[in-house]
Amino acid sequence: MSEWTWEYEGYDPGAERLRESLCTLGNGYFATRGAVPECRAGLVHCPGTYAAGCYDRLESTVAGRQVVNEDLVNLPNWLLLRFRLRRAEGAWGPWFSPDTHALLDHRHTLDLRRAILTRVFRHRDDEAGVLGVEQTRLVHMGDPHLAALRTVFTAEDWSGEIEIESALDGEVINGNVHRYRALDHRHVTRVRTGAQEPHTVWLTCRTSSSDIGIAMSARTVVTGRPAASSVFRPARHRAVHRLVVPIAAGRPVAVEKTVALHTSRDTAISDPLGEAVDRVSTAAGFPALLDSHVAAWERLWRRADIQVPGQAGRILRFHLFHVLQTLSPHTADLDVGVPARGLHGEAYRGHVFWDELFVLPYLNLHFPEVSRALLNYRYRRLPRACRAASEIGRAGAMYPWQSGSDGCEETQQWHLNPRSGRWLPDNSRLQHHVGSAIAYNIWQYCEATGDTEFLHTKGAEMLLQIARFWADTADFEPGTNRYRIRGVVGPDEYHDGYPGAARPGLDDNTYTNVTAAWVLTRALELLRRLPAWRREEVFERVRLNSDELPRWEEVSRRLLVPFHRGVISQFEGYDDLAELDWDAYRARYDNIRRLDRILEAEGDTVNRYKASKQADVLMLGYLFSPAELRHLFRRLGYDLDDEIWRRTVDYYLHRTSHGSTLSGLVHGLVLARVRRAEAWQYVHEALEADIADIQGGTTGEGIHLGAMAGTLDLVQRGLTGLQTREDALWLDPVPLPALSEYGFSLRYRGHWGVGLRRRSGQLEIGVPDSEESPIRVVLADRAVTIAPGETCTLVLPAS
Incomplete structure (x- = not known):
């Protein structure tokens, strides 16, 4: 495999869901899992197409209680394309x-540079002979409403006929996550299908409660030769197009399926169906679509690519690929947040958590317009957040x-422990530190x-309202002469009481309290910075x-x-908890990442122990x-020297099970x-x-977007x-031998493509030629100013 390709050899039903997730193709507007086109959903396969921000809410009966859950909807399956051969007897x-x-x-090849998934296999029919099949698919990065699948059939040693069925399937459910099986999962309703000569079928539906069209x-179409017959068979839930094509030995037959997707959430359209039919009927053929798609990705790679030698570099580029498929420049036009599992599966129901904390630091310096759109998602839901506080x-x-569609609290009230089969109260909604992450x-x-x-408008409103919440939540305790924040859950998540x-x-989760203090400090600093008229305006608005x-x-x-x-x-009160016998649990169980589930299944609770899920x-x-x-x-009145911090790091390092993919990243x-x-x-x-898939099955339910973006930020920041503050780039490089060489470019303050490259103990910074002002770069022992068109090489200390 090259540094730009990932290959999956053979066909392994047990690994299908993982490969489907890792081979997802998307463009920020929608994404489709890497499922094989000839199979519908079942025990092995889980095809899924998800449009950013397309949610629906359903009520279910769980453990004798009525609960409501909002999900990112699995849309109709556009991939379906199957075939069969005519036997000798006709x-x-x-x-x-x-x-x-x-x-x-059988082989799948994911080409990151061109963002295409190629599948090649050979199949022997007992009567006809050997048939070679090559499929290439894309989800178009230039036109976010288009996708395409090209299938080339080659008869190796026989001639005859092949029948191809191309379909749009509306009989879909949200079935990607097994532990959600007890919940109502039929979000797609009112399916209608039809056909438009000579080559097009269509399907419309609506979501059950959100009523999104x-x-x-x-x-x-068959290219290169005419089909012997072409028949449309629209049914209640499926729009089917069947073609019979003659095939001769050594003469490939190419079938191109081009698909358009629109929803009623789209702007500048009047009717999703009319727009979808019009867009697909005027779309170019597959070769031209591929060219424009590759050109769009080429522009993305120029802005975002990261160069790190070896396997680490391959994985980092793979992570970047999936981040860009979920959050692309098209995202800037949408009202969406950062889905924790990308647009790759249904885990966490497609909800928005705090993962933007690990995503935006990277995007800020490459696609700031996307970062701003993601912050606007939070701003539009500020009134709902204020109502929740009230x-x-x-x-x-x-x-x-x-968070999902409207900013209500979407955390479930009960969650299933798959080890014990019991439904338990879910108190994770007490993680109010999400407000500090937004700030x-x-x-x-x-x-x-x-x-x-x-910053002076929408940003100020959010920052001040989050600060106001923390100030009002903190209670003064005369005995300690301190303010306390009680009744919360920290990032650890294991301990909820x-x-x-x-x-x-x-009470007094350190992370929550310190970040709350940071928010209050920044809010006060902002108010001091604001021009008088701006300050007056903000005071009025909030x-x-x-x-x-x-x-x-x-x-x-x-x-x-x-x-x-x-x-x-x-x-x-953390010190009052019992120590866990970590060695005993590691010996008893193959994997203790989800220690909370293990202990609950034993009739115990992780709340009793000094044990953390993650940092x-x-x-x-x-x-x-x-x-x-x-x-x-120091501002809070505490001394934090290097020795205290080292002891703290050591202490928690030995008491963490790393039950989250974010944990390794942070540590x-x-x-x-x-x-x-x-x-x-x-x-x-x-x-x-x-x-x-180190957590054993979770990646098949969607990639972990925060962890993927976080690895990019780990190199970049x-x-x-790297810090951006006081109108300068601040650098304090850390020598990590396994990642001693790297290079990337940044978009900073109007400068496109500021290059940073580390190699041989030197840091090279290049500023592209432009009319912008010089950049000030500050290191621990010096400061330099680099003008546009100049490159500066800094020799770094050996230690």
């Missing part, structure tokens, strides 16, 4: 399926842990882009009373951070540089600064998380120490 043989027919060979049309008696904005992203985006217009406590939630600000200042300096035994406590306190070291973190703690970056020799183990795990 009858048609069975329809081909890799599950029932012997394959002489969806239209697909498919044009199927409903629990708080001021400001309380963003949901899981962090607003600040980082504006620092990277200089977009003061956004104290052992035996009647109410859920924890109905901010200047009397609130002294409390914000006080809370930002006096939030409680608990410590125990010389380390930072994850939350108040919690250590997340602070992921978000903030050592100097920033020391400053934050890798943190360890790169404090225990470099051990960092690569975790960086390597983060790189391998999805391609090796973690290894370089």
Whole structure:
């Protein structure tokens, strides 16, 4: 395999769902899993097409309770294309399926540079002979509403006829995640089908409750020779086009299927069906579509490609490929957030969590227009967040842990433990730190882009309302002379309450409190920066009373951070928990990443133990540089020296099960600064998380977008120490031997293609020629100014 291709040899039914997820093709508007075209959904295959932001809500009965869940909808399957051969006696043989027919060979090739998936296989029919099949598919990056599948049939040693069935299938469900099987999963309703001569079938439907109209049309043609017959068979749920084609030995037959997708959420259309039929009927043939698609990807790679030698570089490019398929420049025109599992599957129901915290730092410096669109998704849901805060008696904005179409809290109230088969209360909605993640992203985006217009308007409104929520949530405790935030869940997620406590939630989660203090500090800083007229305008828009600000200042300096035994406590009372016998559990179970499920199935609870699913306190070291973190703690009245931080890192490193793909990523970056020799183990795990499916089956339900984007950010920000602040690029490179060479370009403050390259102990920074101002670059021991058209080479310290 080259650095641009991924190959999957052979056909393995047990690995189909994983390969389908990893071979997904998309363009930011919609994506289609890499399922084989001749098979419908079942125990082996899970074809899926998902349009960004297309959600629907259904009610189900779970454990005797009525629950409502909103899902990213699995749309009608456009891929279907199957074939069969005419036997010697004139009858048609069975329809081909890799599950029932012997394959002489089978290979999938995912070409990252051109964003196409090629499948090549040979099949021996007992009566006819050997048939070679080559399929090439794309989801068009230039026109986000188009996709295409080209299939070339070659009879090796026989002649006869082949029948091809091309279909649009509306009889689909959300069935990608097995543990959701007890939930209602029929989101697609009111299916209608039809045909338009000479080559096109169409299908329309609507989502059950959100009433989104969806239209697909498919044009199927045989190139190079006429079909012997062409018949349309629209049915209730399927639009079918059948063609019979003569085939001769050694003379390939090519069938091109071009598909258009529109929904009623699209702009500048009047009718999704009319638009879909018109778009597919005027679409170019497959060769021209492929050329324009490849050209669109070429433009993306010029802006975003990352160069790292070896296998790590191959995986990083693979991760970048999937990030760009989910969040492309087309995303800038949509009202969507960052789906935690991409547009690749149905895990987490396609919801938006805090994963943008790991995604936007990368996008800010390559596709800032996409970052701004993702922040606008949050801004449009600010009123809903303010209403959520008001409903629990708080001021400001309380963003949901899981968001979907309208910004309501979409976190389920009950979740299934597949180990025990029991439905349990889900308290993860208490992860209010998602608001701090949004505030962090607003600040980082504006620092990277200089977009003061956004910061002073929409950004300011969100930042101030999130700060207001934290100030109102913090309660003053005279005994400690500190403010406390109670009843929350931190990033760890394992701990959602104290052992035996009647109410859920924890007190003074360090990550929550420190990031809340950061938000309040940034909000006050912004208000000081604003011109008087802007400040007055913002005060009016958010109905901010200047009397609130002294409390914000006080809370930002006096939030409680608990410590125990010389380390930072994850939350108040953490030291009272029991130690877990980690060796015993590792010996008893093959995999203890989901320790919470293991303990619950044993009749125990992880709330009793000093055990974390993923980084919690250590997340602070992921978000903030050592100097920033020391400053934050000092502002809160605590000393945080290098020794305390090292002890804290060591302490939690030995008490974490890494049940999230984000955990290795965070630990890798943190360890790169404090225990470099051990960092690569975790960086390597983060790189391998999805391609090796280290969590055992989860990747088949959708890739982990935050972890993939986070590995890109680990190189771009973690290894370089890159920060964008004070109108400068700040660099503090970390030497990590396994990733000692890298190169990428940035879009910074109007400069397109600022190049950074590290090799042989040197950091080379090149600024492309333009009319823009010079760039100031600040390192620990020097500052340089680089004018457009110049390149500066900096010799880095050996240690």
